Ligand SMILES: Nc1nc2c(ncn2[C@@H]2O[C@H](COP(=O)(O)OP(=O)(O)OP(=O)(O)O)[C@@H](O)[C@H]2O)c(=O)[nH]1
């Protein structure tokens with residue numbers, strides 16, 4: 318689970334504060350070192366980690382604060398504020414509205430899990446009795462339309478695509494128009510994988526976005542990604558109006574810390590996580606409850622609020 | 624007088640404390656380039672051990688000495704101890720009247736099928752006929768993906784340019800079937816039809832998924848491919864280590880063979896998406912000691928390169 322392991326390591330680092338008889342700069346540095354190492358091992362962006370360390374240090378002035386207990390509490394709450402910042406961009410995700418079309422466009426790097434997650438999301442809404450469907454606007458990847466077709470057929474999700482049309486903008490527009498006319502509520506647009514280094518692919522993404530005018534753009538990120546995430550996520554956000562993040566492949570061993578930098582870079586919350594290859598391996602992600610669960614780990618909530 | 628002079632520019636023995644701040648910076652630098660954290664630490668530790676007590680040259684600073692030593696280690700890590708010469712081995716197999724068999728494995732979505740198709744292109748450019756075995760019988764569209772590549776590749780290398788021979792064929796049995804069995808049939812088919820190379824595509828799987836890892840081990844055990852390639856993406860962070868360790872471990876543990884076949888080499892994909900954050904190349908080779916046989920640098924058939932160790936190290940140290 319995202320950050321769960323990390324939460325434990327951080328709890329143990331914070332406990333070193335409780336064990337220390339006096340709290341001085343050395344103790345603080347030791348603890349910060351432990352926390353930063355844990356963050357880096359979880360692939361959290363190194364710039365974010367350094368910032369976290371600086372921000373915590375900036376709050377703690379050993380000259381000024383007196384009592385040991387006070388110091389402990391200040392340090393702990395400073396650490397947690399910073400951790401919360403990592404997962405919580407402080408904005409609400411887009412909420413689809415019943416009874417009208419909600420166009421949701423998927424974007425992301427190659428192989429991150431867009432197509433699989435598109436079907437999962439359509440299915441998620443289908444089960445809740447929304448009229449949902451899928452448009453395959455990936456004309457590049459070999460077998461992309463077959464993938465959508467097979468997934469959707471199995472899950473009984475209406476879909477639109479073409480074997481002959483090569484322009485994804487045309488397909489996206491036609492598909493969305495058609496489904497809007499037919500009164501669909503959740504219209505999901507799958508797109509090709511792309512990366513910031515290839516400008517033409519980014520232009521194509523913008524063109525698709527302009528053509529369908531999505532209500533929400535979801536950036537899909539693979540949980541195993543390392544330090545390259547931030548640059549890519551930022552570039553996607555600069556090109557199109559990314560509003561939410563989904564982290565996939567969290568059923569593996571990955572902690573998802575790298576993918577978290579997509580939250581900071583796009584200033585968008587995580588709304589779902591992918592936990593497997595099957596259609597129902599999708600879990601809703603709510604930032605606030607997650608954070609309080611993280612805070613609740615170990616004895617931390619107690620430590621901060623007292 | 625002389626002793627003061629010596630203190631200023633003379634030789635000096637390096638001790639660990641002098642190196643700590645430099646090494647600390649170096650470690651962070653490597654991590655920022657996407658080298659896995661514990662590998663960055665191990666690298667720095669080994670440099671410290673190597674340099675401790677060494678006499679520093681007159682004009683060398685601690686920083687440049689550490690930097691040079693790290694650079695040397697990195698070049699060494701990336702320099703293959705063993706060459707994988709696929710074309711030579713294919714010709715060897717031809718002489719023995721049998722197909723040369725390669726298996727591609729790795730976690731989900733890293734680029735196994737696409738880079739298999741690129742390697743197929745490279746093989747047919749070198750006049751080898753290829754049979755692609757569609758052994759991903761799970762993921763939707765996996766078979767059609769390979770069929771599309773086969774069609775494109777045959778269009779690029781039509782029969783009339785190869786004495787009437789169809790250069791690429793697909794062996795597929797649809798979805799849901801046992802991958803090891805299909806691979807076996809494909810190899811037999813290639814044998815019968817005198818096809819030079821068999822490329823086995825497998826489904827992506829997470830390294831912790833025991834049933835799927837057992838199935839992969841079985842495929843390798845019963846079919847004894849000539850080459851097992853692990854496909855990993857350059858985007859991967861610390862997970863690179865866990866993936867490789869566990870793929871190797873599974874192939875060793877779940878094989879009843881006393882001399883199990885583990886990973887022979889690495890295909891490093893999506894190298895075009897990471898700018899200078901090339902650290903995954905180090906993580907992967909450090910862990911396995913196996914060479915990076917191919918680097919994937921894009922989504923077309925020609926985007927397949929050999930690793931340039933010097934360039935990678937240069938990008939890392941920049
Ligand atoms: N284990 C696991 N695998 C996943 C998950 N989500 C997607 N996958 C797998 O990841 C691989 C790539 O998924 P796709 O949906 O094809 O990725 P994509 O982003 O559409 O890829 P492109 O269209 O080529 O850019 C497939 O093997 C999926 O089954 C997940 O949450 N867990």
Ligand SMILES: Nc1nc2c(ncn2[C@@H]2O[C@H](COP(=O)(O)OP(=O)(O)OP(=O)(O)O)[C@@H](O)[C@H]2O)c(=O)[nH]1
Nearest residue numbers: 427428731732733734735736737827893919920921
């Ligand atoms: N930019 C870039 N994209 C690549 C490269 N290699 C593969 N891809 C893309 O990555 C995506 C996934 O590739 P696949 O070959 O389907 O990956 P896979 O490992 O076979 O995926 P599964 O079989 O689902 O596990 C596709 O969109 C490919 O075009 C590369 O070197 N560079």
Ligand SMILES: [Mg+2]
Nearest residue numbers: 431432455508
């Ligand atoms: Mg896709």
Ligand SMILES: [Mg+2]
Nearest residue numbers: 735736759765
């Ligand atoms: Mg594949």
